[in-house]
Amino acid sequence: MGWIIKRCLNYGLALLCFLVVSSALAYGQQPGVPSAQSLEGLVDLMESQKKRETFVKDLKDLIEAKKAIDARGGVEKAAGAEQKQLLIIRVVFERFEGLSKEVRKAVSIMGRMLEEAPAAIGEVKRFLSQSENLSRLLVLFLDAGIAVIVALISALFLGRPVRSATARMKGPLPSKIGWGCVYVLLKAIPYAILCVAFNLLFKALPSLPEGHAIVLLFLILLLFYRVAMGAFRVLLSPDEAHLRILSFSDENANYLWIWMRRFAFYAFFYFMVTQSLMWTHMAQPYFYHLRVLLLIPFPVMLTVFILQIAQEIRMNQKKEMEEAETTRASSEKARNRVLVAVIRYWPILATGYTWAIFLALMLRYERGFEYLFYATLGTVVTALIMLLALRAIDWAFRRLFRINERVNQRFPGLEEKANRYVMIVRKGLAVAVTLVGLGAIGEIWGIPVSDFVASNMGGLIILRAVAIIITLAVIISLIEISNALAAYLVKGKRAGKKKEITQKQKTLVPVIRTAVNIAAGFVGGIIILDRLGVNTTPILAGAGIVGLAVGFGSQTLVKDLINGLFILFEESVRVGDFVMVDKKGGMVEAVGLRTVKLRDINGTVHVIPNSSINTLSNYSKVFSRTVMDIGVAYREDVDQVIAVLKEVAEDLQNDPDYGKSILEPLEVLGLDRFDDSAVIIRIRFKTKPLKQWGIKREFYRRMKRVFDERGIEIPFPHRTVYMGEPKEGLAPPMHVKIQEEKSLSGPASDQNAT
Structure with missing residues (x-):
């Protein structure tokens, strides 16, 4: 993660340096002391009747536009502070209000320029046809040629010192910086000599002043271009990594070197064209439009450059986060979220600032840089104060509402219960601080936030917000x-x-x-x-x-709800009861307003709508009874059997496991009926709910054991095998074969009996 932050800083530093250099050079174009060429153009304008009429017409248009702006300014001033707008946007709107007039003026100027083009071509031909002018041009070219030869000779003499300075840049960083400055200076000396030699030769051999100025401008811009490229080469060193001052990889260094060359070359081209057009009187009427047109590629190139860097950083950061996601701590994840937010939104801010700076240049708003600088500084200070306030709120809430770790271990849910709405209060305070900070930032940028809050509409919105919070x-x-x-x-x-x-x-x-x-x-x-x-x-x-x-549309649902309410209010059934609903029986798992859920002995869940319940049998309401019909043989003494049953019941009631489930002693209802092979004695137990089946099974087990010990017969079906008999009355013999086995050591013997 550290290399991503370092790369962001390096890219930001390079971008900032270029913006500062470009802005300073562009700011240097503001009008200052008029030059001799401007004065000559003014004299030519006054001497030409056609140009003078055009100039007067333009002045009248400007006066009308100024009156309209002044009238609108008076209305805005009378309206008061409520009509205050964002400063830079107001200027842009004022510029664009006259866009239609500017377009019409540009069209008319281009038309006049086309009309004057033949005359201008004729003037050029007449200029070249004069031998004196040709000789002056030859002298100018001679001055330039001699200056170039002198510069080349100086470059040859400086070749060895340049190589020596390059070789000494292999040391530590301070050595690289020092010798890098020497390298840039040595590389710039030939171009400086070129400018000085050309200027001295012009004084010795005078020629065309306008041509001299244009060539000298070209040489000065070439000097600045070579100085800038030398500095970028020292910083990036695209060919040799060991000479590089900035810690970039070879690929990134060459990538930045390509873009720096593009920016520097286009800056050289822009200043050369714009300054050259200032010497051409024909181009002066539409110079402003050409200047705007030539400025547009700067923000476009910077926007592409910013978006490319942002995409590369985003891809690398995403890859690193995926690789180390499982090993990061919570605090590091929080820092990564902040870094992700910065990486996501910094291209928007950088692009916005780029276009704001160049819009200020294009619209000739002189205070644009000053406004952006102070607004940005105020925004940064306000954002820092806001972040400190948010950190203070978090720290205070952690200190005031912290629960001791020992108490948390004793009562696991206590912290959540005690701090249930603390998080909401903290988030509310954080939102309030954020809103105040954003309002302050809006005031810094010229948005009338305070005026809006003090107005009737702002007060109404605040009161309604308070009412919503109270609600x-x-x-x-x-x-x-x-x-x-x-x-x-x-x-x-x-x-x-x-x-x-x-x-x-x-x-x-x-x-x-x-x-x-x-x-x-x-x-x-x-x-x-x-x-x-x-x-x-x-x-x-x-x-x-x-x-x-x-x-x-849901009458059945309403019927379910009504039946469910009656079931609940009457408490006919509850969860845990064993009930029989129509032909479905099972343990009640849920009783709702719409359905009753039963689970039978096989584990099947039956969901029964309340509206379909006609008969409900509850086997576990308050208490239960288990009824048992005991069958014994006709030959047994009934009173003796009843006494034995009471003994078994008493023994069961005294059992520590089963006795607590029996509410009353055994109740003998008496001899109930005579069956085909048994007499039936009916008895019953009163038990706790849902215990009747366990008591019944245990009683049967003990009764069987006692009956076997006492010789009391429990009837079961008998079958008599009849072999049949002939007419004589004698039954046929029945042959039975009995086989006995002796010990394993002796032989087996078979005995047959007939």
């Missing part, structure tokens, strides 16, 4: 009170004592709590919408119509 607080309070009451009512233990919670409470309390929460949220939402200026009457009418339609 939200009331809604949250009602919901919390509802949740607290619901938790209290379904709490199984109060003041250290256990309390049985009925199924009616378990079912109705959550339903009522949900209904209260929904009602509070709905009413609060309607109030908030009303405070926001939304007409709530159609919403309420629509809700009523929807409710009526739902009521008519």
Whole structure:
């Protein structure tokens, strides 16, 4: 991650240096002391009647535009501070208001230029046809040629010192910087000699002053171009990495070198063309339009450069985050989120500043740089203060509402319960600080935030915002009170004592709590919408119509709800009961307003709508009874059997595991009926709910064991095998073969009996 930050700083430093150099050079074009050529052009304008009429017409147009601007300025001043706008945007709007006039003027100027083109060509021919002018041009070219030869000779003499300075740049960073400056100076000396030699030769051999000025301008711009390229070569060293001052890879260094060459070359071309056009009287009427046209490629190139760098940084940062996502701590992840935000949004800011600077140049707004500088400085200071305030709020809340670690371990849910709405308060304060900071930044940039807040509309918005906050607080309070009451009512233990919670409470309390929460949220939402200026009457009418339609279209659902309410209020069934609904039986798992859920002994869940419940049998309401029909043989003594059954029941009731489930001793109902092969004695136990089946099974087990010990017969089906007999009355013999095995050591013997 460190190399990404370093790369951002290096790219930002290079971009800042170029913007400063470009802005300073462009600012140097502002009009100052008039030159001799400008005065000569003015004399020519006054002597030509046609040009003088055009100049007077342009002055009249400017006077009309000035009057219109002054009149609008007076109206704005009378309107007061409420009409204050963003300064730079106001200037842009004022410039664009006269755009149609400028276009018409440009079209007329281009037309006049085309009309004057033949005359201008004729003047050029007449100029070249004069031998005196040709001789002066030859002298000018001779001066330039001699100056170039002198510069080349000086470059040859400086070749060895340049190579020596380059070789000494292989040391540490301070040595690289020092010898790099020497390298740039040595590379610039031939071009400086070229400028000085050409100027001295012009004084010795005078020629055309206008040509001399243009050539000298070209040489000076060439000097600045070579100095800039030498500095960029020292910083980036695209060919040799060991000479590089900035810590870039070979690919990135060559990439930056390509873009720096593009910027420097176009800057050289721009200044050369614009300054040369100032010497041409024919180009002066439309010089401003050409200057704007030539300035446009600068912000376009810078925008492309910024977006390319942003894309490269974003891809590298995303790859690194994916590789180290699992090993990062929470604090480092927070820092990475900030870095991701910076990487995501810095191209927007850089592009905006680039276009703002060049728009100020294009629209000839002299205070644009000063305005941007102070506005940016104020924005940075305000943002730092805002960040410090947010950090202070976080620190204060962590200190004031921190729960001891030992207490957290003893009571795991205590911190969440104690600090339930602390996060909302902290977020609210953070939002308030952010809004105040953004308002201050808006004031710095000329947005009338304070005037808006002090106005009637601003006060109304603030009051409505306060009303919405109060409404939200009331809604949250009602919901919390509802949740607290619901938790209290379904709490199984109060003041250290256990309390049985009925199924009616378990079912109705959550339903009522949900209904209260929904009602509070709905009413609060309607109030908030009303405070926001939304007409709530159609919403309420629509809700009523929807409710009526739902009521008519879902009669079965309404029937389910009504039956469910009756079941809950009558407490016919509760969770944990064993019931039989029509032909479906099972343990009750849920009782709701619409359905009852049963799980049978096989594990199958039956969902039964409340409207379809006709008969409901509850096997575990308050207590249960297990009824048993005991069959014994006709030959057994009934009284003796009843006494044995009572003994078994008493023994079962005294058992520590089963006895606590039996509420009353065994009740013998007596001899109930005579079956085909047994007499039936009916008995029953009164047990706790859902314990009857376990008591019954255990009683049967013990009774069988005692009956076997006492010789009491439990009848079971008998079968007599009849072999048949002939007419004589003698039954046929039945042959039985009996086989006995002796010990393993002796032989086996078979015995047959007939």
